[in-house]
Amino acid sequence: MKNKKWYIIKIKNGEEINIINRIKYNLLKINKLKYIKYIFIPTKKYINIKNGKKIIYKKKILPSYMFINIYLNKYIFLILKKIKGIFGFLNERYKNLPLNINKNELKKIIDINNNNNNNNYKIGDNVIINSGIFNNINGKIEKINNNNVILSINFLGKKTNLKLNINNINKY
Known part of the structure; x- marks a missing residue:
């Protein structure tokens, strides 16, 4: 053709x-x-x-x-x-x-x-976890790596880092 x-x-x-x-x-x-x-x-x-x-x-x-x-x-x-x-x-x-x-x-x-969604997020964004045992817990993005993020969350009064798939978070 x-x-x-x-x-x-x-x-x-x-x-x-x-x-x-x-x-x-x-x-x-x-x-x-x-x-x-x-x-x-x-x-x-x-x-x-x-x-x-x-x-x-x-x-x-x-x-x-x-x-x-x-x-x-x-x-x-x-x-x-x-x-x-x-x-x-x-x-x-x-x-x-x-x-x-x-x-x-x-x-x-x-x-x-x-x-995927990773263009919507940047370091420092406040997000909410939408699945798993940490469902509905707020966090702050510390690091973005491909489809994974490292979140800083407050868990039992302590600041804890959590690694999640980018699909398990939403902006709020």
Whole structure:
């Protein structure tokens, strides 16, 4: 297939799955589905533990934006622009095809998409433990190492350090 590039499409928030289906359906109708390589909505995975049960949920990191790897010509561009829920392309130029995003920008977004919660925390943050025998105990982050944190907690009147997985804490 011809050279496929990454583009960012501005879409209606909350309609992501429907818009993906509409894109695929409209391109399938004209036998151009092979022009698409990949479509994704950048999300970040969060893990929360409530009542001893692990709940995994995703949150959009760029609401109202969709990333698409596609071979884009004027014909495909016009078809996509007419789909209900698509407001246009980022870097769209008057009467021309939009500018594609470069691989470095895309890599940053994908890294955010694949990263865990550790970007939300920094040393000195006050947090609450959300699971285990120390559930609902407050602590302060002393050190962050990959997916683990060292917390300083007050336990039985003494300052104690505790090593936990980053998924076992929440900011408060």
